[in-house]
Amino acid sequence: MPLRCKLSVLPCKGGERFLRGLLEPLGYEVAATRHPLDDYFPDWGDSLCDTVEMSKDATVVELLKDRQFKKIVGSVWMFPSRL
Numbered sequence: 500m501p502l503r504c505k506l507s508v509l510p511c512k513g514g515e516r517f518l519r520g521l522l523e524p525l526g527y528e529v530a531a532t533r534h535p536l537d538d539y540f541p542d543w544g545d546s547l548c549d550t551v552e553m554s555k556d557a558t559v560v561e562l563l564k565d566r567q568f569k570k571i572v573g574s575v576w577m578f579p580s581r582l
Contacts, residue, residue: 502562503554508534511549518551525565527553 511518515531522529531549535541555562 500558501554501556502559503552506551508548509551510547511551512547514549518549522553525555526557527555529553 514533518531519529530552533545534548536543536546
Protein backbone atom coordinates (compact mmCIF):
# COMPACT_ATOMS: atom_id res chain seq x y z
CA MET A 500 0.00 0.00 0.00
CA PRO A 501 1.52 3.37 -0.92
CA LEU A 502 1.73 5.67 2.10
CA ARG A 503 2.14 9.41 1.64
CA CYS A 504 3.07 12.11 4.07
CA LYS A 505 3.12 15.85 3.44
CA LEU A 506 4.74 18.30 5.84
CA SER A 507 3.73 21.80 4.78
CA VAL A 508 6.45 23.69 6.65
CA LEU A 509 9.52 21.78 7.76
CA PRO A 510 12.59 23.73 8.94
CA CYS A 511 15.60 22.18 7.20
CA LYS A 512 18.90 23.99 6.60
CA GLY A 513 20.16 21.28 4.24
CA GLY A 514 17.15 21.44 1.92
CA GLU A 515 16.06 18.76 -0.50
CA ARG A 516 19.53 17.25 -0.90
CA PHE A 517 19.78 16.62 2.85
CA LEU A 518 16.26 15.19 3.04
CA ARG A 519 16.89 12.86 0.09
CA GLY A 520 20.09 11.61 1.71
CA LEU A 521 18.20 10.96 4.92
CA LEU A 522 15.04 9.31 3.56
CA GLU A 523 15.84 7.68 0.20
CA PRO A 524 18.08 4.99 1.77
CA LEU A 525 15.00 3.96 3.78
CA GLY A 526 13.03 3.46 0.57
CA TYR A 527 11.11 6.76 0.48
CA GLU A 528 10.49 8.90 -2.56
CA VAL A 529 11.10 12.51 -1.56
CA ALA A 530 10.06 15.84 -3.06
CA ALA A 531 10.77 19.17 -1.38
CA THR A 532 9.87 22.72 -2.30
CA ARG A 533 11.71 25.60 -0.62
CA HIS A 534 9.57 28.49 0.68
CA PRO A 535 10.51 32.08 -0.13
CA LEU A 536 11.42 34.22 2.84
CA ASP A 537 8.78 36.77 1.82
CA ASP A 538 6.40 36.60 -1.16
CA TYR A 539 6.42 40.39 -1.55
CA PHE A 540 10.22 40.71 -1.51
CA PRO A 541 11.67 37.90 -3.66
CA ASP A 542 15.11 39.55 -3.56
CA TRP A 543 15.36 38.48 0.06
CA GLY A 544 15.80 34.89 -1.14
CA ASP A 545 14.53 31.65 0.30
CA SER A 546 13.73 30.70 3.87
CA LEU A 547 15.09 27.61 5.60
CA CYS A 548 11.68 25.89 5.40
CA ASP A 549 10.46 23.34 2.86
CA THR A 550 7.20 21.66 1.97
CA VAL A 551 8.16 17.99 1.99
CA GLU A 552 6.25 15.11 0.43
CA MET A 553 7.42 11.56 0.95
CA SER A 554 5.93 8.24 -0.05
CA LYS A 555 6.75 4.56 0.39
CA ASP A 556 5.07 1.26 -0.39
CA ALA A 557 4.55 -0.19 3.07
CA THR A 558 1.85 -1.08 5.53
CA VAL A 559 1.19 1.14 8.52
CA VAL A 560 2.45 -1.64 10.80
CA GLU A 561 5.75 -1.85 8.88
CA LEU A 562 6.17 1.89 9.11
CA LEU A 563 5.51 2.01 12.85
CA LYS A 564 7.96 -0.86 13.46
CA ASP A 565 10.75 0.79 11.44
CA ARG A 566 13.25 1.98 14.08
CA GLN A 567 15.15 4.17 11.65
CA PHE A 568 11.95 5.97 10.63
CA LYS A 569 11.04 6.60 14.27
CA LYS A 570 14.51 7.97 14.89
CA ILE A 571 14.28 10.39 11.96
CA VAL A 572 10.75 11.54 12.72
CA GLY A 573 11.66 12.04 16.35
CA SER A 574 14.68 14.17 15.46
CA VAL A 575 12.63 16.29 13.05
CA TRP A 576 9.89 17.00 15.59
CA MET A 577 12.08 17.31 18.67
CA PHE A 578 15.01 19.24 17.20
CA PRO A 579 13.87 21.06 14.05
CA SER A 580 16.61 23.68 14.33
CA ARG A 581 19.30 20.98 13.95
CA LEU A 582 18.09 20.07 10.47
